[in-house]
Amino acid sequence: MTMSDGRPVIGLVGAGGISRAHLPALLELGSRVLVLRRTGAEALVAAHSEAPVPLEIVDSLAELLDRSDVVDVVTPTPTHLDIVRAALEAGCDVVCEKPLARTAADARELADCAAATGRRLFPAHVVRYFPEYLALKRAVDRGEAGRLAVLRFLRSGSFPASGWFADLEASGGVIMDQMFHDLDQARLIAGPVRSVSALRTRSSRDGHRLEVGHVILTHASGAISQCSGVWGPPSLTFSTEYAVTGDAWTLRHSSLDGGGGAALEDDSSDVLDPYGPYTAQLREFFAAMTGGPAPRVSVEDGVEAVRIAEAALESVATGAPVSLVPEA
Known part of the structure; x- marks a missing residue:
């Protein structure tokens, strides 16, 4: 049900935490937004009561799919398969919050469903739109680090x-x-992954759950990536870091101190998007839907990132490295 001015009607499925990042970006596009009635939907819509474009709550997924051109899925991971498949089969293009699905088999099923229905499916890997990571990719592509050897990524939060x-x-x-x-950034920067080793620990302190994961990726190029993630106590400030080392230079960033380094020196307009990463991501997806260039993240990127993460979970379970061979 396209608007009279040609802009698509967007259906938002999900009203949890990440919806508060997606909805303002959807409203920036100037389209009517339909929000599926679920826990939190009324509060989400009320928080944007002054939005200059129509915003409406609908009672059922069937109604939302019938009235929407594009569906943005921001629900818990295990629900993605059924909702995304239903949206594609209803003739909608779909944006799906990461990960595309809980398993690689389910992610592949969704990619195949998109191909079979002729609809577009875009995984929301929003970090690809953050300026410090965009700048890292550009710096590596320009050869500033030289031949890549070791990549380290750290992401911490409560x-x-x-x-x-x-x-x-x-x-x-x-x-x-x-x-x-x-994991997605490591593959994007250093190329295909050939083996995955991982460990994870869970504990609690002062009544708060804690979880730490470490994943080692061996790339086909010979580079090694070490990715670490921390879920800590409520007092832990969210932060991200990377250090990408080649035979010429190390490119660094830390959200805690500004990071500096060559990766942050590129301030060209296509790196520093004035709308912010969530809006930049959706603008790129919507442009692709109307004949523009392909976005920087594809459905195959979404499938492969799930394959890597699933291999890491297998390594945690078995205590052994897991080989990743290219999909047939």
Whole structure:
């Protein structure tokens, strides 16, 4: 149900924490937004009561799919398969919050469903749109680090409040959820992954859950990536860091101190998007839907990131490295 001026109607499925980042970005696009009635939907819509574009709550997924051109799925990971598949089969293009699905088999099923229905499916790997990571990719592509040898990524924050994150079967824990962005970045920067080794620990302190994960990726190029993720106590400040070392230079960033380094020196307009990463991501997706260039993240990127994270979980379970061979 496209608006009279040609802009698509967008259906938002999910009203949890990440919806508060997606909805303002959707409203920036100037389209009508339909929000599925679920826990938190009324509060989410009320917080944007002054939005200059129409915003409406609908009672059922069937109604939302019938009235939408594009569906943005921001629900818990284990629900992605059924919702995204239903949206694609209803003829909608879909944006899906990371990870695309809880398992690689489910992610592949969604990619195949998109191909079969002729609809577009975009995994929301928003860190690819953050300026410090965009600048890292550009610096590496320009050869500033030289031949890559060791890449280190760290992402820390408090243990999520929503209970489903603590369910390892549902969320995959810190590796499948929080660290997912850094696994995707490692593959983007250093290329295909050939083996994965991982460990994870869970504990509690003063009544607070704690979880730490470490994943080692061996790339086909010979480079090694070390990704670490921490879910800590409520007092732990969210932070990100990287150090990418080659035979010529090390590119560094830390959100705690500004990081400096060559990776942050590029301030060209296509790196520093004035709308912010969530809006930049959605603008790129919507441009692709209307004949623009392909976005920087593809459905195959979404599938491969889930494959890597799932291999890490297998390594945690078995205590052994897991080989990743290219998909047939």
